Amino acid sequence: GDSVTQMEGPVTLSEEAFLTINCTYTATGYPSLFWYVQYPGEGLQLLLKATKADDKGSNKGFEATYRKETTSFHLEKGSVQVSDSAVYFCALSGKGTGGGADGLTFGKGTHLIIQP
Amino acid sequence: DAGVIQSPRHEVTEMGQEVTLRCKPISGHNSLFWYRQTMMRGLELLIYFNNNVPIDDSGMPEDRFSAKMPNASFSTLKIQPSEPRDSAVYFCASSPGGAGARETQYFGPGTRLLVL
Numbered sequence: 001g002d003s004v005t006q007m008e009g010p011v012t013l014s015e016e017a018f019l020t021i022n023c024t025y026t027a028t029g030y031p032s033l034f035w036y037v038q039y040p041g042e043g044l045q046l047l048l049k050a051t052k053a054d055d056k057g058s059n060k061g062f063e064a065t066y067r068k069e070t071t072s073f074h075l076e077k078g079s080v081q082v083s084d085s086a087v088y089f090c091a092l093s094g095k096g097t098g099g100g101a102d103g104l105t106f107g108k109g110t111h112l113i114i115q116p
Numbered sequence: 117d118a119g120v121i122q123s124p125r126h127e128v129t130e131m132g133q134e135v136t137l138r139c140k141p142i143s144g145h146n147s148l149f150w151y152r153q154t155m156m157r158g159l160e161l162l163i164y165f166n167n168n169v170p171i172d173d174s175g176m177p178e179d180r181f182s183a184k185m186p187n188a189s190f191s192t193l194k195i196q197p198s199e200p201r202d203s204a205v206y207f208c209a210s211s212p213g214g215a216g217a218r219e220t221q222y223f224g225p226g227t228r229l230l231v232l
Contacts, residue, residue, distance in 0.1 A: 032218045043120075043207055043223035044159075051218040089159065093218070103149055103161035103172060104221060 002027040006090045006107035013080055014115055021075040021110050023064075023090035031092040033057075033066050033073040034104065038087045047075075047088070085114045118142070120224035122208050128230045134196040137227045139208030140189055146213030149221060150183055150193050153205040165191065166213060198231045205229070 006023045013019060025031065032051040036044040048057030053068035062077045073090060090107040121140040129135055141148050149164040163173040165185045173183070180199070185191040195202055205228050209221040 034220075036223075041225075043225045044209075045223070046220045049218075049220065103164050103175075104151075104159075105161070106159040108158045 002031070002092060002094050002105045004090050004092055004105055004107035006088075006110055008108060009111040010113050011110055012113045012115065015082055016079045017114075019075070019077040019080045019084075019112070021088055021090075021112070023073045023075065023107060025071050025073065025090075025092050027071075027092055027094055027105075029094065031094050033064070034091045034093070035062070035064055035073070035075050036089045036091060036106075038089065038109070040086075044089065080112075080114050082114045082116055085112055087111050120208055120210050120222055122206075122224035122227050124227060125225065126228050126230075128232065129198055130232050131199055132197045133231075134194065135198045135202075135229060135231075137193040137206050137208075137229070139191045139193070139224060141191070141208070141210030142222055143189070144212065145210035145222075146188070147211045147219070147221075148185060148191050149209040149211075150191070151207040151209065153207060153226070154203075159207075162193070195229075198229075200231045203229055203231050 003026045034049045035047040037047045038044050048059040050057040050066035056065045064073050064075045087109045089109045091104040093102045123138045147166050150162040151159050153159045162175045163183045168185045183193045205226045207223050207226045209223045211219040211221045
């Protein structure tokens with residue numbers, strides 16, 4: 001079945017450092033790929049997404065590119081802030097056929113801690 | 117516009133009791149999802165509905181769990197009887213339902229369940 005693997009944390013960085021969180025996936029067909037962020041005590045919020053190969057999703061300085069050849073969707077940010085501290089989840093939605101919604105398969109999550 | 121609404125936000129109960137979790141999706145959304153989050157297993161899809169019809173309940177752990185969606189604006193997840201291993205955060209999410217796997221899902225704040 002479908003699966004998502006992401007680096008496990010916690011990942012601790014200093015403010016203004018460069019961030020990479022690796023994510024790879026296994027899926028049949030052409031999944032859509034997502035990064036969600038969860039702040040303490042809250043639900044998940046969409047950070048960015050990409051729905052086909054070579055698409056780049058971006059939001060709030062974060063970027064990720066859908067790489068079909070390496071089945072990856074790594075999250076990057078050039079300069080992190082303390083407010084970026086949260087748990088980040090990589091996810092895929094499997095069927096990609098456009099016909100009906102589909103449940104998400106999540107990675108285990110990466111806890112990011114940014115120190116001032 | 118209100119987001120996904122879940123109630124209760126916190127629930128503490130004793131083993132063997134019935135637990136009912138409630139969800140109101142975003143108005144106009146046609147797809148609704150129930151997820152469970154635990155430290156050990158991460159985020160797991162339990163069941164989802166399209167247009168009030170259950171599409172995939174393969175993630176429901178066992179017969180003690182049941183979910184209903186009697187109309188477009190309300191869904192319940194019931195556990196009867198509850199067990200300590202059911203302790204988790206349960207999230208409801210909804211999506212518009214028109215773009216299949218490419219769609220963003222919008223998450224509620226979750227219900228934190230503790231079964232003693």
